[in-house]
Amino acid sequence: MQKPRLDYLKYVLFIVSAITPILGYGQPKLKQYVQQETKDIPSLITDNSDDLLPIRQAVGDSRVVMLGEQSHGDGTTFLAKTKLIKYLHEQMGFNVLAFESDFFALTEGWKHTSHDSATVSRFFKENLYPVWSYSEECSLLLYNYIPDSYRSTHPLIIAGFDNQMHGRFTTDSLKKSLDEFLSTNHSEYYESDDYKSLFLPFIDTLLPSNYKTTLYLDSLVNTDFIKQLEKFQTAVEGIEKELPNSQKREAPYLALENLKEFAIEICNQGKSASHNTREARMAKNLKWLVEERYPNEKIIVWAANLHIMKNGETSFKNPHLGIASMGHYFSTDSALHQQTYMLGFTSNYGQSQTAPKASLNQPLFLIKKSRRNDFENWIDQELDYAFIDFQAFKKKYPDYADYFKLKARGHSAIEARWTEVFDGIFYIKEMQPSHFLKSKRP
Numbered sequence: 001m002q003k004p005r006l007d008y009l010k011y012v013l014f015i016v017s018a019i020t021p022i023l024g025y026g027q028p029k030l031k032q033y034v035q036q037e038t039k040d041i042p043s044l045i046t047d048n049s050d051d052l053l054p055i056r057q058a059v060g061d062s063r064v065v066m067l068g069e070q071s072h073g074d075g076t077t078f079l080a081k082t083k084l085i086k087y088l089h090e091q092m093g094f095n096v097l098a099f100e101s102d103f104f105a106l107t108e109g110w111k112h113t114s115h116d117s118a119t120v121s122r123f124f125k126e127n128l129y130p131v132w133s134y135s136e137e138c139s140l141l142l143y144n145y146i147p148d149s150y151r152s153t154h155p156l157i158i159a160g161f162d163n164q165m166h167g168r169f170t171t172d173s174l175k176k177s178l179d180e181f182l183s184t185n186h187s188e189y190y191e192s193d194d195y196k197s198l199f200l201p202f203i204d205t206l207l208p209s210n211y212k213t214t215l216y217l218d219s220l221v222n223t224d225f226i227k228q229l230e231k232f233q234t235a236v237e238g239i240e241k242e243l244p245n246s247q248k249r250e251a252p253y254l255a256l257e258n259l260k261e262f263a264i265e266i267c268n269q270g271k272s273a274s275h276n277t278r279e280a281r282m283a284k285n286l287k288w289l290v291e292e293r294y295p296n297e298k299i300i301v302w303a304a305n306l307h308i309m310k311n312g313e314t315s316f317k318n319p320h321l322g323i324a325s326m327g328h329y330f331s332t333d334s335a336l337h338q339q340t341y342m343l344g345f346t347s348n349y350g351q352s353q354t355a356p357k358a359s360l361n362q363p364l365f366l367i368k369k370s371r372r373n374d375f376e377n378w379i380d381q382e383l384d385y386a387f388i389d390f391q392a393f394k395k396k397y398p399d400y401a402d403y404f405k406l407k408a409r410g411h412s413a414i415e416a417r418w419t420e421v422f423d424g425i426f427y428i429k430e431m432q433p434s435h436f437l438k439s440k441r442p
Contacts (some may be wrong), residue, residue, distance in 0.1 A: 029402075030393065030404065034388055035378060037393075039386060039389075042385070049090075052084065055424075059092065059341045062298075063290065063299065065340075066340065067085070068306075068309075070347065070409075072304065073131070074431055077347075080428065081141075082138070086141075086145060089149070092298070095297050096157045097158055097159070097299075097300045098159040098289055100162050102160045102164070102170055103254065104173075105165065105166075107251060109167065110158040112173075115155070116150075120147040121143050129166070131356065132302075136434070138437075159299075161289060163285065178203070182195075194235065198232070199232065202228060209262075233263050254285060258281060283326045307325055308325070310420070311420045312421065315421050316415070344421070345425070346427055347367060347411070347427070348376040351365060352431055352433050355437065365433075367411045367431055375407075375425075379427055386426075389423075390418070390422060408422065411431075
């Protein structure tokens with residue numbers, strides 16, 4: 001009486017066993033590649049760079065190299081990026097370093113400041129986000145290597161591409177710069193009463209909003225502030241229509257657009273439109289740096305993994321995790337996509353904490369060990385640091401688009417088609433947190 005049921009179970013088991021290798025075929029293919037082609041990076045000591053030759057070969061003729069980070073509290077990643085930047089600058093001719101930080105303050109401010117150690121130290125602390133400017137692990141790059149480069153024939157130029165403008169140089173100089181820019185272009189709006197009573201004063205109101213909490217910004221909905229934001233956006237749109245196209249390639253015009261879109265972000269606080277506006281704006285700012293400000297230079301980008309990834313809207317197994325990113329918007333330009341190498345970072349376990357939180361003695365964030373079948377455990381566990389080139393794998397297997405788990409969006413293992421998201425991965429076995437820079441370096 002039980003035989004039909006037993007036969008049915010055998011049939012089901014046969015089908016499952018038959019299709020399982022097919023369903024899992026792609027992952028072993030990548031796993032085997034990782035186990036065979038992972039390149040060991042023995043140390044993060046900057047004086048020894050011979051171990052970075054595989055990264056040089058992977059980057060090739062790219063004009064833009066994007067360096068990510070899982071979070072802004074990853075001290076070991078900052079040390080790795082310092083080594084990479086030194087190598088890219090000295091050995092591969094990358095002379096511009098663009099940060100995920102204030103576009104106007106870093107891009108324009110750097111042009112108007114001297115580059116001795118003391119001035120550079122003050123500039124970074126006043127204009128670069130404190131997660132980096134007050135990090136002990138960033139200090140060698142920011143306060144030694146960069147000012148020292150100005151004693152050479154190829155200094156490392158600093159720029160920014162974030163539309164969330166927070167720097168001291170922006171606070172002190174943006175309004176004056178815009179006023180001079182609009183006055184020389186004889187804008188009709190420049191002569192209006194609204195310009196002096198609404199537009200200029202509102203810039204001073206808008207800039208501090210970058211530091212406000214989400215709860216505070218949510219409280220502004222349906223208030224006069226939101227109405228002022230909308231008026232400000234309308235004013236900027238009117239100015240943009242008046243200006244000749246020849247002036248729309250200037251930095252003050254970009255700053256004007258940044259202000260408008262920052263206002264849009266605040267109006268859409270808590271919605272995906274706010275996030276998407278910022279990501280698209282950062283991509284436009286970076287594209288301007290690449291094509292207009294520094295068309296003959298190679299550029300290094302310093303940002304979070306979340307911002308540099310491409311295909312983020314379609315690559316996550318959980319569709320609710322799909323998200324637009326600066327890297328996606330930037331790489332929709334096929335020419336820029338061909339010229340760019342996006343290097344994501346991951347780690348197996350450890351701790352993380354931003355420098356500002358460290359200064360307040362807040363608890364460390366514990367990074368749990370990756371599970372047995374996660375990407376981080378495909379790598380030889382004797383390696384402290386390593387590099388895996390996804391581009392080379394994709395050339396060998398162009399149709400590969402399988403999901404696998406990787407910690408590259410924060411410190412959680414997420415299932416995605418990661419070979420579609422990054423061109424390569426820098427692996428760190430044990431992450432150490434960022435530490436607060438207590439002493440001001442000259």
